[in-house]
Amino acid sequence: MAAMALRHAVLAALEEGEASGYELAKRFDVAVANFWHALPQQLYAELTGLERDGLVRGRRVRQAKRPDKRVYRLTHAGTDELHRFIHAPTRPTAIRDELLVKVHAADGPELGAAIAALEERAGYAAAKLERYEALVASILNGRDEAAYLRESPRVGPYLTLARGRAFESENVSWCRWAIGALRAREDEGHTKEDHRWRAP
Amino acid sequence: MAAMALRHAVLAALEEGEASGYELAKRFDVAVANFWHALPQQLYAELTGLERDGLVRGRRVRQAKRPDKRVYRLTHAGTDELHRFIHAPTRPTAIRDELLVKVHAADGPELGAAIAALEERAGYAAAKLERYEALVASILNGRDEAAYLRESPRVGPYLTLARGRAFESENVSWCRWAIGALRAREDEGHTKEDHRWRAP
DNA sequence: TGTAGCATGTAAGTGGTTACATGATTTA
């Protein structure tokens, strides 16, 4: 059977309460996208499949002044499936990143382009990190982290947010370090004799 | 057009020298898998496609006592395509990890299973980290890192290895931290009254 | 009057995994 990848992320998200496809997309954006990215089309398709398989049930909600929506909640079978998944073996993950392909390859004449790519990524990661920090702060809302971890009714989302934050933080540090290393070599390429002349 | 994902990872790996499909699979295993995982079947298929498109050229090498092999090297078009890729915009990456789906969801009755999954991952990541450390040590071979970064003819593979190492190191730390937080709550669940009784 | 938000999809294509398939040589 294997993966059913997105499926369990959707079930996990619905555990926090019923949602329409549209609402689910937003929920993914703030809480799930850190560790499982999905496009709205995928979510709509997945919800249809989950309902077909009896893991969620949808009901139509009429709205004044807004289009009707279809709101889904977990069935018992859905909760069971989620629990089964949590107990099943976990596949390890690895980074899969175009940027690293570039850095791996861009050692020679394309060094400048690699540095540019690293700089762009450093900026992107720093911006994402800032958003994560803000989210963490708004969840803690002045409380001490240790106290929150002890007392909050649910900590799962906080823990996963922390993982996303650590990832982006690591991205920023690594990019900056790599930029430094490559820039030093770029300079060296232009002034090689000078350096050799000063060395013992 | 878009991704062509594996394609450029293969071109980058072949930049370090010609290889057969089998040799490429091993090269991926030690140097590329940190940031782009691929199965041997995929590599064979990709090499066929790359040759069809003129980006690599293969030649048959007869071997005594071993099956013949087909060894591929980059063509000029292949090198150009790799450079074009390095200059093209870089897509950002995100974590996509089953474990985090479990932690996000497993806040309630499945807390024990989430802790078990975290422990398994912590062990896996620690083992991978150890291998990365050993690889780093064998690349540096007693040299100082700063000196290596200045003087080595190529640093790309070292930089990407450092990223993989940081990722696994972060995995270990985060898993241990999350285990601690969840275990404290597990205990709390069994001895809730006691804690309340001691609190002011 | 145009942009943003609400609301939901289909269709086609790309990329990746899993299962299956074959057969020789070297080492334990």
Add this chain to the structure above:
DNA sequence: TAAATCATGTAACCACTTACATGCTACA
């Protein structure tokens, strides 16, 4: 004689991305 290494693939399936499609309401 069994397992590991060398060597290369095919076929079927699953998961994800990209492009396209529709239409209503609120607000600036």
